[in-house]
Amino acid sequence: MDRLLFLFTLRPIVYGLIGMAVSGIGFPLAGVIIVRNGLIPMRYMLMHGVILGGVFSIALGLPLFPVVAALNLALVALMIAMNRDGRTSLSTASTAMMVFTMGLASMIGHVFDVPAKDTLEILWGSPFALLTSDLVILCILSVLLVVYVLVFFRPVSMLFFDHDIASSSGVNVRFHNSLMLIITALTVSVAMKLLGALLIDALVVLPVLGASRNAKSLKAMFIGSSITGFVLSVTGYFISLIFNLPVSGVLAVLAAAVYAGNILISKIRINRSLK
Amino acid sequence: MGCILNANNIGFSYPDSTEYLFRNLSFSLNDNERLLITGPNGSGKTTILKLILGMLSVTEGNIKLRENLNIAYCKQDYPNPGFPISAEEVVKMGLYGNRNNEGLAAVRRAMERTGCLHLAGRLFSSLSGGERQRVSLARCFCQNADLLLLDEPSSFLDTDSRNTLVSILQNLEAGDFAVIAVTHDSAVSSALDWKRLETEAF
Structure with a gap:
């Protein structure tokens, strides 16, 4: 306990906690956009970006x-x-872009003699490495995500339901689609600093997959994803501090375990209701 | 009674195609008028609706719509089955396009009219084809539109549901809105005494 209290006298530890808590609330909202709009391939492209x-x-x-x-x-x-x-579907476009980015990364790395080890470090982020400017950007993005969902909840829910219905009802589909893609791009870029390119899903997508299994409405899906994300990121952060483990790894394992638990619980519920 | 839509010699071909889906098609529609578009599969019936909605552009000819025409669209199918949304929430979507700023009373009224009020709390994805069609019609009614576009409204419906749908369409009141319905279902087309437009497969 004393060690933990001591750790929280250090600025990187406090910044890390704030970063994880704020992004735990905000980033799963972008995850809902990714999951509902079928943007998983695009998310891979952004990771390669x-x-x-x-x-x-x-x-x-x-x-x-x-x-x-x-x-x-x-x-x-x-x-x-x-x-x-x-x-050209977004999925096809993102696959083409993914190949393009990796090819270009390989060429630039070769020409400028970039050490592979330095490149690989990008794949593993760390909340302890957050600068004040990173924290400000992270908070602004999380607030923007919350505000976007609150202000545009009705058109966003119509878009998730059906693009044609949304369009015929007067929703500016192109505007919202573009905005959602930009939000997703920024979220993946910021989340990289926290968890690294490989484990972004643990903070952005897995809380959504866990929360959406039992959600009865889009509102419940957004709220459930945010709560799940917050609880996972803060719990994962403390576990990593207590047991001296990497935050990204702990969070990813925890998120996957919660998702698996969710599947199990819903299967048990279904079996019970069938009996 | 004024003209709300005028399609003049329209033709359409998909950007990658060298063949026309249809050509030289002309029709017009007045306030509160009903039009039934019939024809075989692949003759461009749904495409005509998408051209009216502005989702696609005509390759030749033109479609003129009355300024600020409020159009409600009832699709053939909904490819998002897992989306967690109640029937009532789907009908409420109609309020977004409702220029009279009517509130929840309009939602209730629309659901009563299509006989789906009892489904209000059910998940849309858990409804049968007929129930979904009633909810979708209620959403369109709730939009208080000038023109209602129905794309194959009897698809996936059993005989009872089809009869209910036909009854709803037959009982639309004169002052409600104009309707264009697309169908290749002879049972629906023979039951509706509406103006007709036949499309042909090219």
Whole structure:
């Protein structure tokens, strides 16, 4: 206990807790957007965008986050352009972009002699490495996510239900789709700093998958995902501090366990109601 | 009674296709008028609705809609079965496009009218095809639109549900709204004494 109390006198530990708590509430909202809009392939593309951005920033000695965020926004803009006439699906566009980003990352890494070890470090983030500026960006993004969902709940729920119905009812589908893609790009870029490119799903997608199994409404799905994300990220953070384990790994295992538990509980419920 | 829609010699081909789905199609619709578009599968019936909605663009000709025309659209199917939303919430979606700012009373009224008020609390995904169609019609009624577009409204319906649907369509009051219904169901088309437009497969 004394060790834990001592740890919380250190700024990186406090920043880490704030970062995990705030993103635990906000980021699963982006996860709902990803899951409901079928943007999982795009999320993979953004992860590869993170790797390309990382290689690019190491090669040119530029700050990591702005480069990664700008690159991911550019990739999303390209995807929107490819999807504009409706002939190329977002899934196809993101697959093409994913291959492109990895190819480019490989070439830049080779030309600028970027050490593979440095590149791989991008794949493992750390909440202890958050700077004040990172924390501010993270809080702003989380607040923006909450505000977006609260203000545009009705059109967003209509879009999730059916694009054609939303469009015929007067929802500006192109505006909301573009905004949701941009929000997703920024969330993945920011989440990378916390958990690393490989384990973003633990904070963004897994809480949603867990909460949505038993959700009876979209409102319940949003609220349940945020609560699950918050509880998982804070609990995971404390477990990692107490047992001296990597936060991203603990959170990923915890989130996967909660998801598996959710499946088990709902199966038991179904079996009981059938008897 | 004014003209709300005028389609003049319209033709459509998909961007990657070298063939027209249909050509030289003309029709118009006045306030509160009903139009039944019939024809075989693949003759472009649903495409006509999407052109009216602006989801697709005509390849030739033009479609003129009255300014600020409020259009409600009832789809053939809903490919999002796992979405957690109640029947009442689906009907409430109609309020988004309702320019009269009617509240929940309009939702209740619309659900009573299509006989689905008792389904209000049920998950939309758990409803049968006929029940979903009633809820979707209620959403359109709730929108208080000038024009209602129905795409194959009898798809996936059993005989009882189809009879109920036909009865609802037959009992639309004169001052409600204009309707364009697309169907290849002869039971529906023979039961409705509406103006007709036949499409042909090219």
